[in-house]
Amino acid sequence: MLSCSFLAEISAGLRPYCSWEERGPLQGAREAIIDTRTDIIRQDARLSVFEGPDAVRDFLNPDHHLPLPLVELPEPLNPFVADGVRVFGKLMYLLPLLNVKSLPAINMLLEARDSGRLDGVHDLVENSSGNTAFALGVVAGLYGIRRVVAIVPWDIAPGKLDLLRLCGVEPRLVRDGQGAPSGIAQARANGEAPGCFNPGQYDNGANPASYEKWVLPQIREQLGKRLTVFATGVGSGGTLVGARRYFRQHGEKVCLVGAIVAPGNAVPGVRSEATLREVSHPWRESADAIIEVGTRESFKKSLHLCRSGILGGPSSGFALAGLLRFLESRRADGTLDDLRNDAGEVVATFVCADTPLPYLDKYSTHLDPADF
Numbered sequence: 163m164l165s166c167s168f169l170a171e172i173s174a175g176l177r178p179y180c181s182w183e184e185r186g187p188l189q190g191a192r193e194a195i196i197d198t199r200t201d202i203i204r205q206d207a208r209l210s211v212f213e214g215p216d217a218v219r220d221f222l223n224p225d226h227h228l229p230l231p232l233v234e235l236p237e238p239l240n241p242f243v244a245d246g247v248r249v250f251g252k253l254m255y256l257l258p259l260l261n262v263k264s265l266p267a268i269n270m271l272l273e274a275r276d277s278g279r280l281d282g283v284h285d286l287v288e289n290s291s292g293n294t295a296f297a298l299g300v301v302a303g304l305y306g307i308r309r310v311v312a313i314v315p316w317d318i319a320p321g322k323l324d325l326l327r328l329c330g331v332e333p334r335l336v337r338d339g340q341g342a343p344s345g346i347a348q349a350r351a352n353g354e355a356p357g358c359f360n361p362g363q364y365d366n367g368a369n370p371a372s373y374e375k376w377v378l379p380q381i382r383e384q385l386g387k388r389l390t391v392f393a394t395g396v397g398s399g400g401t402l403v404g405a406r407r408y409f410r411q412h413g414e415k416v417c418l419v420g421a422i423v424a425p426g427n428a429v430p431g432v433r434s435e436a437t438l439r440e441v442s443h444p445w446r447e448s449a450d451a452i453i454e455v456g457t458r459e460s461f462k463k464s465l466h467l468c469r470s471g472i473l474g475g476p477s478s479g480f481a482l483a484g485l486l487r488f489l490e491s492r493r494a495d496g497t498l499d500d501l502r503n504d505a506g507e508v509v510a511t512f513v514c515a516d517t518p519l520p521y522l523d524k525y526s527t528h529l530d531p532a533d534f
């Protein structure tokens with residue numbers, strides 16, 4: 163049972179976030195939580211109603227939602243059905259801000275606030291492929307921050323740039339590798355100015371911790387010991403590093419596959435070996451297999467996902483392509499059986515980080531007219 167003081171803390175807004183472990187009983191009790199200040203029944207996760215003065219804050223709180231769907235791919239998308247392999251997409255794009263990066267964004271701000279690092283801060287500056295900065299732009303106001311500057315890649319999709327501007331974020335385009343300081347270095351330097359703060363997703367431990375807190379417990383609850391393979395694209399490395407730590411801590415033997423961008427290619431949100439050099443999170447040590455995937459393959463797989471009803475963007479196609487290539491290599495060298503669970507199945511999941519919507523114009527650039 164939850165203690166009265168816990169419920170009172172939640173109602174008073176002193177504990178806007180609770181751990182997943184605390185969440186189970188909370189869910190059952192939520193219908194009975196009455197906000198004593200407003201006499202409003204605050205929320206009902208089952209019915210997804212968010213009311214009262216803190217309704218939006220509550221809606222954006224990852225603890226206040228049921229687990230996001232884990233959807234098994236149909237046969238045309240899974241070439242390993244006959245091998246007893248099942249593949250599930252984890253639909254992180256169904257979060258309120260339509261992309262997974264809202265989780266590290268919220269967690270980095272929470273930790274910064276709790277450690278006093280947001281005191282007197284009015285500007286945030288973050289290097290981002292776009293999603294983290296977009297999420298920061300939306301949630302920063304809840305932490306009393308007025309301005310968010312996003313240092314973004316020069317070839318960012320126009321749709322993503324529009325999305326940043328829509329939410330009041332000020333984008334600054336940079337082209338890494340031209341002798342000038344990288345976007346990450348520029349954001350770090352700008353964050354040193356008085357009243358400024360750089361969350362720094364590439365070395366901030368609150369980034370991987372957000373996946374340990376809000377994503378992996380869901381998957382574990384959804385699949386239990388059936389899960390044997392977890393695949394994700396690597397951008398900041400937060401998802402992969404969080405997954406390694408979480409599964410290790412829980413004594414789960416899950417094989418981790420990290421997809422990285424093949425040299426000379428580009429996929430929004432994820433990085434190549436060369437551009438990962440600036441990332442401090444131990445992404446390489448966290449993976450059991452690193453697989454390189456190209457642009458065209460990523461967009462093509464995303465197209466197939468979308469047409470089957472899973473609206474995963476390019477990096478979702480990228481993670482799926484990496485997973486399938488990994489499974490192919492294990493089948494070819496006769497080690498697929500090492501990945502089977504007690505029921506004799508290989509159960510794999512891959513992360514669908516966002517949707518195709520910000521990148522719509524890029525699909526026709528990277529794919530053939532015959533695809534449309």
Ligand SMILES: Cc1ncc(COP(=O)(O)O)c(C=O)c1O
Pocket residue numbers: 263291293294395396397398399400401402430431432475477478515516
């Ligand atoms: C669309 C998208 N997919 C995947 C990733 C990679 O996730 P991570 O940063 O946890 O490595 C990102 C990161 O920015 C992203 O924006």
